[in-house]
Amino acid sequence: MTRVIPADAAECARVLVEAARDRRTVRISGSGTKAYIGDVTQTDIEVGTSRLGGVLDHEPADLTVTVGAGMRVVDLAAILARAGQFLPLDPPHGNEATIGGMIAANSNGFWRARYGAVRDLLIGTRIALADGTIARAGGRVVKNVAGYDLDKLLVGSFGTLGVIVEATFKVIPLPAASDGLVAGFTRSADAFATADAVVRGASRVEACVVERSEGTAWRLAVQTRGSAATVRRSIEDARRELAARQGEPRDLGDDLGSMRELPARATEGALVRVSLPLAATPAFAETAARLESLAALVADAASGIVRVHLLGDDDDLIRDAEALLLAARVVGGTGRIERRAEHLASRLSTWPTRPNGDFLMRRIKEAFDPAGILEPGRAAFV
Amino acid sequence: MRGLIALLGSAKVLGAHHDLLLYEYDGAVDTATPDAVVLPESTADVAALARFCHEHAVPIVPRGAGTGLSGGAIPVEGGVVVSFARMARIVEIDVPNLRAVVQPGVINLHLSTAVAPEGLYFVPDPSSQKACTLGGNVAENSGGPHTLAYGVTTNHVTGIEVVLSDGTVVRLGGKAVEDEGYDLVGAFVGSEGTLGLVTEITVKLTPLPEDKRTLMAAFPTMDEASETVSAIIAAGIVPSAMEMMDQLAIQAVEAAVHAGYPLDAGGILLLEVDGPRDGLDDARERIERICRDHLASEVRVATSALERDRLWAGRKGAFAAMGRLSPDYYVQDGVIPRTRLPDILRLVKDAGVRHRLRVANVFHAGDGNLHPLILFDSRLGPDELERAKAAGLEILTACVEAGGSITGEHGVGMEKNCYMPLQFQPTDLAAMRRVKDAFDPDGLMNPGKIFPTPSRCREFAFASTVR
Numbered sequence: 001m002t003r004v005i006p007a008d009a010a011e012c013a014r015v016l017v018e019a020a021r022d023r024r025t026v027r028i029s030g031s032g033t034k035a036y037i038g039d040v041t042q043t044d045i046e047v048g049t050s051r052l053g054g055v056l057d058h059e060p061a062d063l064t065v066t067v068g069a070g071m072r073v074v075d076l077a078a079i080l081a082r083a084g085q086f087l088p089l090d091p092p093h094g095n096e097a098t099i100g101g102m103i104a105a106n107s108n109g110f111w112r113a114r115y116g117a118v119r120d121l122l123i124g125t126r127i128a129l130a131d132g133t134i135a136r137a138g139g140r141v142v143k144n145v146a147g148y149d150l151d152k153l154l155v156g157s158f159g160t161l162g163v164i165v166e167a168t169f170k171v172i173p174l175p176a177a178s179d180g181l182v183a184g185f186t187r188s189a190d191a192f193a194t195a196d197a198v199v200r201g202a203s204r205v206e207a208c209v210v211e212r213s214e215g216t217a218w219r220l221a222v223q224t225r226g227s228a229a230t231v232r233r234s235i236e237d238a239r240r241e242l243a244a245r246q247g248e249p250r251d252l253g254d255d256l257g258s259m260r261e262l263p264a265r266a267t268e269g270a271l272v273r274v275s276l277p278l279a280a281t282p283a284f285a286e287t288a289a290r291l292e293s294l295a296a297l298v299a300d301a302a303s304g305i306v307r308v309h310l311l312g313d314d315d316d317l318i319r320d321a322e323a324l325l326l327a328a329r330v331v332g333g334t335g336r337i338e339r340r341a342e343h344l345a346s347r348l349s350t351w352p353t354r355p356n357g358d359f360l361m362r363r364i365k366e367a368f369d370p371a372g373i374l375e376p377g378r379a380a381f382v
Numbered sequence: 383m384r385g386l387i388a389l390l391g392s393a394k395v396l397g398a399h400h401d402l403l404l405y406e407y408d409g410a411v412d413t414a415t416p417d418a419v420v421l422p423e424s425t426a427d428v429a430a431l432a433r434f435c436h437e438h439a440v441p442i443v444p445r446g447a448g449t450g451l452s453g454g455a456i457p458v459e460g461g462v463v464v465s466f467a468r469m470a471r472i473v474e475i476d477v478p479n480l481r482a483v484v485q486p487g488v489i490n491l492h493l494s495t496a497v498a499p500e501g502l503y504f505v506p507d508p509s510s511q512k513a514c515t516l517g518g519n520v521a522e523n524s525g526g527p528h529t530l531a532y533g534v535t536t537n538h539v540t541g542i543e544v545v546l547s548d549g550t551v552v553r554l555g556g557k558a559v560e561d562e563g564y565d566l567v568g569a570f571v572g573s574e575g576t577l578g579l580v581t582e583i584t585v586k587l588t589p590l591p592e593d594k595r596t597l598m599a600a601f602p603t604m605d606e607a608s609e610t611v612s613a614i615i616a617a618g619i620v621p622s623a624m625e626m627m628d629q630l631a632i633q634a635v636e637a638a639v640h641a642g643y644p645l646d647a648g649g650i651l652l653l654e655v656d657g658p659r660d661g662l663d664d665a666r667e668r669i670e671r672i673c674r675d676h677l678a679s680e681v682r683v684a685t686s687a688l689e690r691d692r693l694w695a696g697r698k699g700a701f702a703a704m705g706r707l708s709p710d711y712y713v714q715d716g717v718i719p720r721t722r723l724p725d726i727l728r729l730v731k732d733a734g735v736r737h738r739l740r741v742a743n744v745f746h747a748g749d750g751n752l753h754p755l756i757l758f759d760s761r762l763g764p765d766e767l768e769r770a771k772a773a774g775l776e777i778l779t780a781c782v783e784a785g786g787s788i789t790g791e792h793g794v795g796m797e798k799n800c801y802m803p804l805q806f807q808p809t810d811l812a813a814m815r816r817v818k819d820a821f822d823p824d825g826l827m828n829p830g831k832i833f834p835t836p837s838r839c840r841e842f843a844f845a846s847t848v849r
Contacts, residue, residue, distance in 0.1 A: 152568025
């Protein structure tokens with residue numbers, strides 16, 4: 001395999017058009033943190049984005065920032081913080097993930113219900129395409145409906161349409177105050193009822209997550225940021241809801257960081273990730289908790305994204321993983337096997353079922369990459 | 383005609399000349415008469431219609447309430463206009479999942495009214511929300527004053543049912559926040575009816591804010607008002623709305639709506655903060671101080687819901703109020719980086735002077751989304767509209783040169799498709815074209831919109847090479 005690290009968009013486009021001409025397959029790699037997603041095979045070329053970095057434009061008063069796709073999310077956070085701002089995205093692999101990888105994998109954290117997901121904050125991109133051209137989608141202003149919103153197609157495209165070389169995001173001022181709490185429950189119903197009350201309450205928390213790990217205990221973590229007055233209010237409201245259900249609160253440590261990084265830890269067994277209608281989350285979690293191979297469960301109670309880590313005998317955990325995906329579908333949700341131990345890959349594909357509209361997805365893929373060189377096997381939906 | 387009636391029944395098909403005339407215009411300035419109008423009552427009707435049109439290679443133009451401001455619903459290449467007036471049912475209000483499922487003909491405000499008893503609302507609130515439909519909002523990716531903090535339509539749609547131009551029905555997304563695979567819902571929203579016909583929409587419902595504070599601040603000139611907008615952002619405050627109006631707009635609004643705006647102000651800002659009650663007064667005080675630091679002659683805080691509604695009535699009724707000043711207006715929708723407001727506003731003024739037309743400004747200052755209303759009088763001859771369009775083009779060119787966009791929320795339609803090359807390179811447009819061809823390979827869905835067309839854009843291409 002040849003590894004190429006293009007210095008700019010033009011070089012990247014050149015690499016792609018030559019690969020297309022020679023029918024050589026291409027993998028695209030940022031920090032490589034999410035290489036486990038998909039049913040990938042060895043490619044002829046790997047395109048690294050590490051030289052496509054740096055802040056290209058940041059006018060703080062416009063609340064927008066344009067960066068190279070190879071920049072790490074943490075490095076951007078540090079630069080924005082100096083201007084009193086932040087990009088409100090908290091993807092897993094937080095210390096390593098690049099901007100491009102976060103977009104391509106639609107990688108979100110717990111802040112999405114409050115601030116939006118990658119799709120909501122991304123307002124522009126430049127992409128190198130397989131025909132050697134460079135296309136710009138969206139723009140650098142916060143509102144723009146000129147033409148199709150191609151940015152949306154790139155979020156979660158896993159590199160199958162082109163190489164993202166540059167991205168523009170909305171950013172927001174850093175809140176002045178922050179606080180949080182975490183509480184244990186013996187019954188999942190209490191944890192989720194509390195979470196639900198917090199999510200629907202007036203005080204708009206930043207993260208509200210229910211976790212179950214070793215033992216039988218459930219934990220609820222709540223984080224809030226804003227002005228001192230709104231933070232105080234959020235915490236008061238959350239404490240009141242906790243007290244109503246005998247939850248014993250303590251101060252929040254790095255609990256949310258640890259919950260967010262479940263995908264990074266799940267190197268063994270299988271990690272199922274589902275996206276559910278919000279109200280279906282508690283029952284799904286109950287179902288998962290009864291599974292023999294359950295190792296950990298993290299449910300974003302504000303958005304309905306649930307991850308379940310399964311460990312144990314191969315046959316058991318494959319059966320359990322399939323049961324979870326089915327349970328998600330039954331309630332109108334969808335899911336994937338986000339990660340699995342290498343030896344399970346042949347038995348558990350990332351996307352065992354096809355999403356609605358897959359024929360349109362395949363037509364789009366074909367239009368952007370007629371030679372089929374980009375990320376073969378990565379995304380089963382095309 | 384006969385084929386359509388045989389297919390759908392005469393009650394769903396209009397073909398008489400006097401009926402068709404009612405469908406030849408929308409909220410913009412261009413017109414074209416359809417060959418027929420169809421009023422489907424179900425997804426099955428729409429699919430049958432699409433199959434029929436596909437078979438006969440007839441263009442299809444979807445239409446909501448016809449309030450669009452870029453000619454999106456105008457059958458510029460003839461064909462069938464599909465009115466969704468009879469598919470106007472709220473199918474489901476799903477409080478536990480914070481979703482509503484609606485048919486495309488549901489009026490924007492009716493949804494928020496219907497879910498208000500549950501303490502919920504649908505966030506996007508275009509000024510036409512009393513009339514415009516959610517199908518139209520999806521097509522145009524509509525915004526409104528409160529999108530600064532809460533986003534536009536695309537941020538509030540999680541699922542759609544679509545009839546493609548060959549009659550295929552496909553459901554994309556659902557009630558969950560995301561689906562597997564490409565985000566086709568995201569690609570579809572804002573596609574202006576050029577990719578397919580939306581027959582059902584699943585939208586997010588948002589808990590109503592606990593409380594709000596609404597302020598009106600009057601400034602000697604637009605410069606101070608613009609600087610105030612930047613200063614508020616710089617102070618780390620993101621209001622839910624920051625709307626600006628210039629003197630001419632204030633005069634029109636006061637004559638029509640009596641919102642209580644000061645007639646002697648050079649510009650006013652309408653500001654709103656919302657959220658948990660705690661902290662709202664603090665934010666209001668900080669905003670008030672910033673306004674006074676920027677020479678605001680008056681800062682008025684709404685002390686009741688009635689006063690708030692009155693302040694907002696002026697803003698929401700502003701376009702309609704232009705009738706007090708001029709028989710016709712041509713509204714533009716350019717976007718600029720917020721920090722460029724003062725110089726672009728000066729340029730807007732100059733463009734008006736150069737073309738001997740008055741320009742009123744009513745716009746979303748927080749987003750940098752301008753709405754210059756170029757006033758003209760078509761009774762004085764066709765030259766008036768031509769001059770208005772020329773002034774509009776100068777303004778849009780300046781917006782693009784400032785790093786902005788030719789449209790923030792009204793769409794490209796047939797009004798600005800010739801201007802797309804101002805903002806996009808041929809490679810950018812080619813990428814969009816690939817998506818169009820994937821959804822609508824025969825090009826029957828709302829032709830003549832978004833993409834420059836050789837026939838209609840020749841003149842413009844010539845003008846731009848001369849320039």
